Amino acid sequence: MKNKMLSQSVADSILSMITIEKRFSVGDKLPNEIELSEELNVSRTTLREAIRILVAYNILEIKRGKGTYVTEKVLEQPQDLEQLSTVKVNAKDLYEMRLIFEPEAAYLAAVRGTDAEIKRILDYGKRIENEIRNGKDRTKDEHSFHKAIAQATHNEFMNKLMPILYQAISKGVVLSIQSEKAINDTIGDHRMIMEFLEQRNAEGAKNAMRIHIMHAIKELDIE
Amino acid sequence: MKNKMLSQSVADSILSMITIEKRFSVGDKLPNEIELSEELNVSRTTLREAIRILVAYNILEIKRGKGTYVTEKVLEQPQDLEQLSTVKVNAKDLYEMRLIFEPEAAYLAAVRGTDAEIKRILDYGKRIENEIRNGKDRTKDEHSFHKAIAQATHNEFMNKLMPILYQAISKGVVLSIQSEKAINDTIGDHRMIMEFLEQRNAEGAKNAMRIHIMHAIKELDIE
DNA sequence: ACAACATATTGACATCAGACAACATATAAG
């Protein structure tokens, strides 16, 4: 049952030359088409079709008149969003990013979130308020609160990105003791966000979130 | 003076037959290779290379002895081959994320970028314009353009995030076919962005970038 | 003689044309 097309298996062969045999690596030039086709015992036509496949997958790059090269990407593949969490990023950069897209996340959540998703956000919000009043650690629920908002956006990328951001925050940013005023700000901000979300007021939720993060930035004394 | 490879532009033509002309739709069978190659005035070899590209993008499906068919996933996200698979995010989500933070990136770049960084952005912009006019492939420089903007924000997180976003885009979104109007939009948008950056007009750069991405979204027919 | 510019050669990819092989299916013969 070797129904596999020759051009496809030639593509596989070339890929394994790169990834397994490590005969060619990033940036290397492949043998020219005639040599390579002879080595693989196929016609140039077939080899070219195989190359087209690999170009489409961003594994090879053709430079006309020069040669065919291995793209940088092959080795970069395994690193993805996760990479972000390991990178050392300072608090200012992190909160700047939060300021950029969390308000939008709140907006989208208000527009697209299901009733159940909104309720979940609200539940976390209430728990946080209790924890604040009782002086308990609220870090975990705070993160859950924001992640729940990300989830309600129904945007996969947002959904992947938010946990990474918070992972980086919990690693690098120490939430120090907050002033009386900051605590009141936080409670007020959360209530605002929750009310707007409940009312499905997207613009309101966006601005409330922006204010919330700006408060956090001010409290951290960055920027 | 079309420098773009014939096989690639033939692939574009076929894709536009499907997505724009709507001559073929999901599950339809294309004309056989001889007829189609004659219609497009290319050799069968070239047509077959074009088909290979579209097969790699999961747009066409070949059934030997029967014919070549349009896959269901024309606008969906291709679920990649084993080794190539990464995060599964659809085009709509990706562009939504771009819309959220690339305008802000442009803003920050205008405020914080060094003269050298701005110049670098402008250089890529000029190269892109040339490539567009000469019908060359501009994907790589387009990505570099946006990455250069991210770098000019001096925000490490932004700087790491942008390449990941573009990696996902180049993997999942086929962006070769463009209408005449879309091309003019792109050139105009880029000029606007570049001018505002050069003048250090942050608000202008932000809005120009927003328009640019909204154009892209409209052209991709998502949302 | 030497540097700057123009031209020819070479290596590599791009495209073409035509032939034949392999596969899938419909149709006709037994």
Added chain:
DNA sequence: CTTATATGTTGTCTGATGTCAATATGTTGT
């Protein structure tokens, strides 16, 4: 009903010619 054949379609091969990019080779100006 089974088998054989015809037809349509994709798969692969061969060889020739076109186009592009870099290098080598001249040629010219000073």
